[in-house]
Each structure stands twice: as structure tokens, then as C-alpha cells.
Amino acid sequence: MSNIHVAIIEDDPEIRKLMEIVIDGSPGFSCFHTYEDAESALIGLPRYKPHLVLMDIHLPGMNGIECTRKLTSLLPDTQIIMLTIQEDDDSVFDSLCAGASGYLIKSTPPAQLMEALEEAHRGGAPMSPQIARKVVRSFRPKSQSPLSERETEVLALLCKGENYRSVADALFVSTNTVKAHIKSIYQKLQVNTRAEAVSQALRDKLI
Incomplete structure (x- = not known):
């Protein structure tokens, strides 16, 4: 071998x-x-x-x-x-x-x-x-999520490494809509970057 x-x-x-x-x-x-x-x-x-x-x-x-x-x-x-x-x-x-x-x-x-x-x-x-x-x-019980269902879908796709365009295509929305969701996600999670958002989502079991 x-x-x-x-x-x-x-x-x-x-x-x-x-x-x-x-x-x-x-x-x-x-x-x-x-x-x-x-x-x-x-x-x-x-x-x-x-x-x-x-x-x-x-x-x-x-x-x-x-x-x-x-x-x-x-x-x-x-x-x-x-x-x-x-x-x-x-x-x-x-x-x-x-x-x-x-x-x-x-x-x-x-x-x-x-x-x-x-x-x-x-x-x-x-x-x-x-x-x-x-x-x-x-792997503790899932936290009460501050995110909407659509925001959770966007964040889950970001966690998989998808870019804005592929997220938009997957959800059948425009890239501007995706950007608006991401801005809202950042505000709700009090983060400034994609990596911070994904890391917090994993820690808090939001996705």
C-alpha cells in the first residue's frame, strides 16, 4: 500500500x-x-x-x-x-x-x-x-434565534461558503435583497464580518 x-x-x-x-x-x-x-x-x-x-x-x-x-x-x-x-x-x-x-x-x-x-x-x-x-x-439546546426564517436560510448558505450571487440564486431573490438580509443579520448578532456571523451562529446553535 x-x-x-x-x-x-x-x-x-x-x-x-x-x-x-x-x-x-x-x-x-x-x-x-x-x-x-x-x-x-x-x-x-x-x-x-x-x-x-x-x-x-x-x-x-x-x-x-x-x-x-x-x-x-x-x-x-x-x-x-x-x-x-x-x-x-x-x-x-x-x-x-x-x-x-x-x-x-x-x-x-x-x-x-x-x-x-x-x-x-x-x-x-x-x-x-x-x-x-x-x-x-x-451542542447545547438551540438558542431562541433573533433571526427571521429567511435570514437563517441566508446565514446557513454563507456557512457553506456560498457567495452573495449563489445565495441569491438559491433563494430566488436579488443580490440586493441578500445584502439587505446580511446587513440585518450583522445588526441582530452585533457582528461586523461574515466570519464573525458564522462563528456566532455555530456557537449559539442558530443554524
Whole structure:
């Protein structure tokens, strides 16, 4: 059976090299390519199509969450696992909403990291224990939503990564109507960006 190919996107050269050594030293795995920033990864990875990608969040230029969103579209069969020091709710839920298959903390021991990569390759969603607890807590009873039924539909489509035009087409309305709904959503949720709206909707079980 061929090796599981893993790519790494990490700006710290020491961490990047250590991860490469751990992966190449694990039976059944090979470190496919490494990148120090999102921009170079977005150019290289579509040509190589690795099975798995380990993604840091804080990168120079484009951050790892936005890179995940773009890679998920470019490489739908590639599983992306966040490997970061970030444990805040926004980072976790924004990453998962962007398409990440798992979320690990950088303090994860090498053996557990490789188990997580194998799990992701099998279709699982590996998470560090403290991250898994955050996700479990998010599955509380659905809050009383301040949004209308149509606003909820718009927000659900935004969460899937749809743009204004595709939302308008799906709901058979104009883009101006969609923009009006989004403005209302932002006001009701007291947020300023699409990412904030989606993150809050997931946390509060509004969709």
C-alpha cells in the first residue's frame, strides 16, 4: 500500500523541520511538501494533491483559516488538520467552518499526532481533548434565534461558503435583497464580518 502523503504549512522553520522528521519517520507516511506561507501552498498543493495537510493558523500574509477555505475548494479530497497554539472559540469554529477536518494543539505528542493523521485519513475528525470539549459544549439546546426564517436560510448558505450571487440564486431573490438580509443579520448578532456571523451562529446553535 502506498504511503499517506502529508503536506505542512508552518512558518516556524524549526517546528516545520521537526514535523517533517516525525512524519517521515513514521511507517506508512511521507512528508510530501512543506511551505512557510499560505500563498506558496496555494500555488504548489493543487499540483501535488496530498492526502493530508497540517495547517498553522498564524502565517505571514494570508492566515491558515482563509488558506483552509481556499484549499478545501481547490482540493476537496484532501483533509486539512489545523495544528496551532490557538485554543480560542473563534479560531476553532472558524477553522471548522472553513473546512478543516480536525484541530490539534501544537503540544500534541508525536505519537498522538500520527494517530490523529491516520484517523483523519480514515475519514475521522481528530481533535485535541480540550478542543473536543469546546465542540461538545457547543451542542447545547438551540438558542431562541433573533433571526427571521429567511435570514437563517441566508446565514446557513454563507456557512457553506456560498457567495452573495449563489445565495441569491438559491433563494430566488436579488443580490440586493441578500445584502439587505446580511446587513440585518450583522445588526441582530452585533457582528461586523461574515466570519464573525458564522462563528456566532455555530456557537449559539442558530443554524
